[in-house]
Amino acid sequence: MEDTDVVVFWGSNAREAHPIFFHHAMKGIRAGARCFVVDPRRTGTAEWAEGHLPLRVGTDIELAHTLAREIIHAGLVHEAFVQNATEGFEAFRAHVEPWTLARGEEVTGVPAARIRQLAHALGTAERAQICWTLGITEHHNGVDNVLSLINLALLRGHVGRQGSGLNPLRGQNNVQGGGDMGALPHKLPGFQDVENDAARARYDALWGCKVPPKKGWHLTEMFEAMRAEALKSLLIIGENPAQSEADAGHIRKLLTTRDILVVSDIFMTRTAEIADVVFPASASWVESDGTVTNSERRVQRCRKALDPPGEARDDIWILAELSRRLGRDWGHPTPRELWEEMRSLSPLHGGMSWERLSEGEGIQWPCPTEGHPGSVVLHDRLWAQPRQGRAAPFSCTVGEGPVDELTPEYPMRLTTGRRLDEFNTGVQTGQYANPMRRRETVELCPADLAAMGVADGDTVRVTSRRASVLAMARADERLSPGLAFMTYHDPDDIDTNLLTIEATDPKAGTAEFKATAIRVEPLGAHGHPPDQHAPHA
Amino acid sequence: MKLVPLEIDGQAIEVPEGSTILDAARELGVDTPTLCWASTLTPVNVCRVCVVELEGARTLVPSCARQVEPGMKVLTDSERVRTSRKVVLELLSSSVDTSTAPTLRAFAARYGATPGRFGPVAPPAGLNERDAARAGHHHSSDGACAESVHQPRKVDNQLYIRDYGKCITCYKCVEACGTDAQNTFAIAVAGRGFEARISTEYNVPLPDSACVYCGNCINVCPTGALMFKSEADLRDAGNWREADQTTTRTICPYCGVGCTLELTVQDNRIVRVMSPPEVSVTQGNLCVKGRFGVTYVHGNEPAGE
Numbered sequence: 001m002e003d004t005d006v007v008v009f010w011g012s013n014a015r016e017a018h019p020i021f022f023h024h025a026m027k028g029i030r031a032g033a034r035c036f037v038v039d040p041r042r043t044g045t046a047e048w049a050e051g052h053l054p055l056r057v058g059t060d061i062e063l064a065h066t067l068a069r070e071i072i073h074a075g076l077v078h079e080a081f082v083q084n085a086t087e088g089f090e091a092f093r094a095h096v097e098p099w100t101l102a103r104g105e106e107v108t109g110v111p112a113a114r115i116r117q118l119a120h121a122l123g124t125a126e127r128a129q130i131c132w133t134l135g136i137t138e139h140h141n142g143v144d145n146v147l148s149l150i151n152l153a154l155l156r157g158h159v160g161r162q163g164s165g166l167n168p169l170r171g172q173n174n175v176q177g178g179g180d181m182g183a184l185p186h187k188l189p190g191f192q193d194v195e196n197d198a199a200r201a202r203y204d205a206l207w208g209c210k211v212p213p214k215k216g217w218h219l220t221e222m223f224e225a226m227r228a229e230a231l232k233s234l235l236i237i238g239e240n241p242a243q244s245e246a247d248a249g250h251i252r253k254l255l256t257t258r259d260i261l262v263v264s265d266i267f268m269t270r271t272a273e274i275a276d277v278v279f280p281a282s283a284s285w286v287e288s289d290g291t292v293t294n295s296e297r298r299v300q301r302c303r304k305a306l307d308p309p310g311e312a313r314d315d316i317w318i319l320a321e322l323s324r325r326l327g328r329d330w331g332h333p334t335p336r337e338l339w340e341e342m343r344s345l346s347p348l349h350g351g352m353s354w355e356r357l358s359e360g361e362g363i364q365w366p367c368p369t370e371g372h373p374g375s376v377v378l379h380d381r382l383w384a385q386p387r388q389g390r391a392a393p394f395s396c397t398v399g400e401g402p403v404d405e406l407t408p409e410y411p412m413r414l415t416t417g418r419r420l421d422e423f424n425t426g427v428q429t430g431q432y433a434n435p436m437r438r439r440e441t442v443e444l445c446p447a448d449l450a451a452m453g454v455a456d457g458d459t460v461r462v463t464s465r466r467a468s469v470l471a472m473a474r475a476d477e478r479l480s481p482g483l484a485f486m487t488y489h490d491p492d493d494i495d496t497n498l499l500t501i502e503a504t505d506p507k508a509g510t511a512e513f514k515a516t517a518i519r520v521e522p523l524g525a526h527g528h529p530p531d532q533h534a535p536h537a
Numbered sequence: 538m539k540l541v542p543l544e545i546d547g548q549a550i551e552v553p554e555g556s557t558i559l560d561a562a563r564e565l566g567v568d569t570p571t572l573c574w575a576s577t578l579t580p581v582n583v584c585r586v587c588v589v590e591l592e593g594a595r596t597l598v599p600s601c602a603r604q605v606e607p608g609m610k611v612l613t614d615s616e617r618v619r620t621s622r623k624v625v626l627e628l629l630s631s632s633v634d635t636s637t638a639p640t641l642r643a644f645a646a647r648y649g650a651t652p653g654r655f656g657p658v659a660p661p662a663g664l665n666e667r668d669a670a671r672a673g674h675h676h677s678s679d680g681a682c683a684e685s686v687h688q689p690r691k692v693d694n695q696l697y698i699r700d701y702g703k704c705i706t707c708y709k710c711v712e713a714c715g716t717d718a719q720n721t722f723a724i725a726v727a728g729r730g731f732e733a734r735i736s737t738e739y740n741v742p743l744p745d746s747a748c749v750y751c752g753n754c755i756n757v758c759p760t761g762a763l764m765f766k767s768e769a770d771l772r773d774a775g776n777w778r779e780a781d782q783t784t785t786r787t788i789c790p791y792c793g794v795g796c797t798l799e800l801t802v803q804d805n806r807i808v809r810v811m812s813p814p815e816v817s818v819t820q821g822n823l824c825v826k827g828r829f830g831v832t833y834v835h836g837n838e839p840a841g842e
Contacts, residue, residue: 019751019824021794026720048720170793266834283834285790286800286807292788294795294818305785305800306807306834361797361816420749421825423791429826431833433695435744436825 002027003163006128009037011135015044016420018169036118042478057413057515059108061399064148065096066104067119076123081157085382092394127163138513140503147395160379170295177293186215190346220509232259242271243425243491246500246511282308289335300362402515403503410517414484422489440494443476443485459525464518467498470529493532543609558600570644573707574601577814577821578717581708585625589613626650631683634702637761661687668740670732693742696829698769703762710754718822723747752828765809789827
């Protein structure tokens with residue numbers, strides 16, 4: 001980030017959601033990098049941008065196509081890179097041809113001049129970083145959104161070199177590591193395909209068992225399977241789906257009707273409350289040893305600093321005991337033993353000995369051998385002459401707009417996000433003496449409030465096609481007309497996810513948290529609604 | 538990379554262009570004291586304890602900021618350097634509560650500082666009294682006692698305290714809050730001369746200021762003027778027991794940036810969270826969640842009034 005010419009935050013409020021990453025971006029910006037922010041809201045991140053592109057929620061693909069067409073028409077395509085490293089450019093060029101600046105402005109709501117400015121910044125930069133977060137992925141077509149950003153990077157070769165890249169900023173400390181370790185329905189540890197017989201055979205041999213040869217369900221498919229009564233028993237580890245999932249009311253019904261629901265967590269969450277059995281777990285990052293992988297693919301050591309309270313046990317101990325009682329005794333392997341086994345199976349991690357990870361500040365994969373320093377830059381193969389591996393494809397994606405359509409009955413767009421001092425459903429951040437804590441509100445632009453006859457601070461009812469919640473309305477001039485903003489940091493009080501829609505991306509399974517159709521009605525009262533906090537069971 | 542030859546205390550050395558005299562001195566193993574310097578911050582040259590004698594220069598120069606030039610001849614331990622450092626440390630030690638500044642105290646001992654020679658320390662100011670001082674209001678001391686910045690600490694939130702009776706105005710917190718890291722600009726130096734002090738806008742309490750409680754100011758404070766409230770409370774109770782503490786590095790449990798947390802633990806409780814400056818991801822910084830939001834492992838701690 002420090003060595004780049006252009007930084008684009010697209011659907012990312014890194015200033016609040018990834019503050020220390022944003023420090024690195026600020027170093028780049030202070031060294032002369034141009035910053036652009038694509039976000040419906042003028043966020044804290046946007047305040048540092050040369051250009052803010054406030055697009056209508058769910059028009060990312062159209063905006064990306066408009067940018068691409070402008071780069072192509074201005075003659076700014078990196079021809080040599082496109083020829084060497086990519087495929088499908090001619091079809092893509094034809095696909096985006098209708099996306100003139102004028103049409104882009106009409107569909108996305110972003111002034112044509114600002115689209116042009118970003119296109120030319122990307123098109124003329126030697127190096128550029130395109131960073132995104134849930135503003136891109138929490139849509140029913142999140143994968144297509146990502147592919148559309150990849151198109152932009154490929155046009156100018158903004159990938160695979162120091163100072164250039166596509167950066168999905170991970171929202172949780174081990175989202176990357178969970179995937180690395182095979183906590184995905186279609187992958188074994190090290191991202192090896194579970195349906196590849198040769199790959200699976202190596203795991204079968206070491207584990208002395210048969211790994212199921214077919215991929216499993218991702219989260220959304222699990223809920224589908226619960227609906228169809230194909231999934232009757234559930235073990236949930238460190239997750240609070242009763243509050244974190246979209247259309248939470250529906251999800252709670254599914255969870256409460258299982259044959260058996262087992263929850264392993266460090267707190268008695270709302271999900272744990274409805275479980276048949278709860279395993280008190282330790283806080284892995286500080287009450288046991290292990291690793292996490294951050295957004296830059298850096299495997300990092302977590303270390304035990306505290307003894308867990310009461311009967312709380314480490315996740316590994318819980319799983320091993322569960323396995324033993326289900327008839328298979330794994331013993332009680334240490335984190336180090338598990339790591340060493342994992343790296344013997346995963347070529348990406350092959351060179352990362354426990355000692356190496358423990359000595360330094362971690363190693364970035366791929367790191368195939370113990371002499372390998374790890375990889376700061378990924379995809380540099382695309383710049384090799386001749387190119388190594390397969391070509392990077394352009395994708396002819398099609399914008400569809402959000403599933404939850406705006407109608408006269410539900411005329412406003414609700415989008416959700418995170419605040420600096422809070423985290424997800426507040427299970428953790430609800431518990432420190434936070435001077436910035438405030439009760440959740442629904443934020444609207446002053447013009448919308450005035451049109452509804454609602455004063456800043458009035459109580460309103462927010463209704464989607466699924467549910468209603470009461471909240472205090474707050475004026476926020478950083479929002480455009482027609483746009484409302486809420487978080488789901490305090491669902492015990494204001495349960496925002498009752499409103500959101502469970503429309504999900506067919507490939508990633510991510511729900512469309514970012515685009516809910518709502519209406520907002522005044523209640524003739526002022527201030528916060530009565531506090532909804534009820535004591536936990 | 539171009540190398541620059543110079544001489545320090547009679548020893549020849551070559552260091553990369555752009556290095557400071559401090560870099561070169563450390564390369565030679567010369568232990569040069571610093572208070573306002575930090576590897577992660579832009580040098581501001583305010584504490585003057587790192588000054589060295591440069592042949593041909595009229596005044597002593599701050600080694601932390603002065604870049605090397607070919608042929609420089611530097612003395613780091615001359616009589617003039619030692620005297621200057623001694624007086625600086627005497628002025629600081631006589632006017633500031635150094636009880637939680639072991640590094641400063643060690644420097645003072647090394648240079649034979651005798652802060653008592655300025656007379657008894659002036660009585661402390663009242664709460665916010667120094668903050669009310671206006672430019673030109675300073676009355677010169679009559680010499681009967683040593684001027685001081687002693688004053689009650691500011692406690693306006695449950696996360697950290699500001700004890701400006703311990704502040705040497707080294708400016709590190711302002712830099713960490715500003716362009717060198719956080720870019721929040723909640724604090725700045727207000728006043729001039731002996732009235733110079735660190736302040737929020739209009740001296741408002743932290744909850745009314747731009748502060749976002751990242752605590753990056755605490756991370757760089759060299760004197761304990763900025764301190765976790767958990768640490769200050771334990772010290773007040775006489776229960777801060779360094780011999781019974783452990784320090785462990787682990788990774789923050791929140792977002793995917795992967796910040797290294799250095800946890801100080803006493804009696805199985807996290808009592809302080811710091812960020813090591815040499816780690817590339819964090820460079821000594823954290824956000825409010827990593828700094829203060831990790832105590833959830835001890836259960837609920839509702840915000841105070």
